[in-house]
């Protein structure tokens with residue numbers, strides 16, 4: 212069951228009879244207020260049905276069925292019964308769940324004008340102040356096209372392979388040296404790699420090692436789970452918005468105190484790096500960063516940013532770590548897993564690298580177009596385990612009708628990306644890791660999984676070029692220098708990395724609990740890292 216924090220006191224607080232009574236009365240008022248909604252629904256003229264879905268309970272709908280972990284697997288399973296477009300009712304809110312490429316393309320792409328907003332949450336968006344972050348920003352907000360323009364231009368392929376090239380190349384070198392020293396530490400090294408790139412590109416900030424002690428990394432990492440805690444729990448204020456006027460000191464207003472505490476955390480991870488970047492640029496203009504690019508005018512003097520432009524810069528720069536760090540490191544973790552147990556795939560990549568790049572230098576962005584097998588391997592890994600398997604929630608801005616079903620305005624729309632990339636009709640034998648599906652004549656017919664893995668329509672991931680470039684540079688250089696093999700047990704037997712493997716749940720998934728070994732391909736190749 213989903214928690215109901217509005218009806219629970221903070222842990223450790225005494226349960227006073229008065230507060231119990233007040234809580235009970237709030238609950239009764241809330242339930243009583245649902246009566247007109249129910250009467251209206253019974254009396255209103257018949258309309259087209261919502262898409263099918265699991266049977267609902269009176270008043271609470273599907274609340275009891277909402278999966279808490281690895282939702283992508285549950286929705287894919289439900290789709291076998293209810294089809295590629297389903298609906299859930301959670302109290303009075305409709306959630307539409309899409310599990311096929313056709314429906315995703317028909318709605319999220321072809322009708323992007325209706326399907327590109329985000330759900331508004333009183334707790335997350337308003338009381339915790341996150342409505343300014345792009346991840347919550349409504350498509351109807353006048354800032355939406357500005358944010359998108361800034362991020363798309365700031366993170367495009369030209370930027371990733373041009374002005375940010377030294378950032379990426381330096382981070383790859385540090386990662387590989389770390390792997391050479393201790394491959395068991397790969398998770399920390401990957402976080403350092405992708406978190407370091409994000410903060411350097413966003414603000415020009417160099418993370419301090421060890422990364423887990425870095426001030427900004429700690430600030431942002433400690434905020435993990437904050438946004439989900441505001442939307443995954445059910446708060447009555449979402450259904451009775453007038454409750455937001457209840458003052459925080461009021462005994463039943465635990466939700467106000469909860470939101471205020473979360474606001475502090477969410478604000479800090481955007482305001483603090485912003486203040487650091489501003490101060491740093493005033494005294495020490497550094498190499499290219501997303502922040503400096505907007506902060507300075509063309510002649511190199513500080514641009515006189517309006518209050519609104521300064522806020523737009525702060526909120527968009529703040530999205531770079533949140534959007535980019537864990538997703539990139541998730542994709543890389545999957546590749547380490549798959550490569551360590553597929554020696555033939557590794558050997559083929561290494562042969563391709565050797566013939567295109569040779570053995571005397573590191574691989575760089577200019578080599579990418581000449582390495583089609585490596586491109587197929589990376590694509591297949593991201594299809595096999597999409598880093599954001601449920602995508603991010605979209606919302607509709609008007610009523611719509613699709614294939615005889617009614618989709619109401621303000622419906623939450625979730626797309627199960629994992630279900631799409633495991634659709635056996637589109638990707639035969641979908642659980643098998645097979646890069647060849649993207650090669651040759653038949654590969655040209657194969658639908659590109661990047662059409663799904665990076666999201667949809669007007670919300671499609673603006674960091675895709677940067678993510679692709681970082682993953683390419685890391686994996687190509689890793690295999691130019693090392694060979695990966697599964698770890699061995701005390702008796703020298705190989706441990707199958709797939710046995711005992713688990714996947715982190717949440718917006719970003721990540722393979723957990725496997726180990727591998729690295730062996731330098733030669734002393735000369737290893738020495739290139741020091742050159």
Ligand code: HEM
Nearest residue numbers: 345530534535538539598599603665666667670672674678
């Ligand atoms: C393999 C790496 C990545 C994957 C798989 C990925 C995937 C996604 C997905 C599925 C979405 C939601 C799109 C939608 O709502 O339809 C998204 C949004 C977003 N991503 Fe990425 N992403 C990756 C890397 C990055 C990087 C490196 C950055 C920034 C440097 C980034 C920044 C963002 C931002 C800002 C959004 C929000 C866009 C909006 O709400 O309009 N992502 N990403």
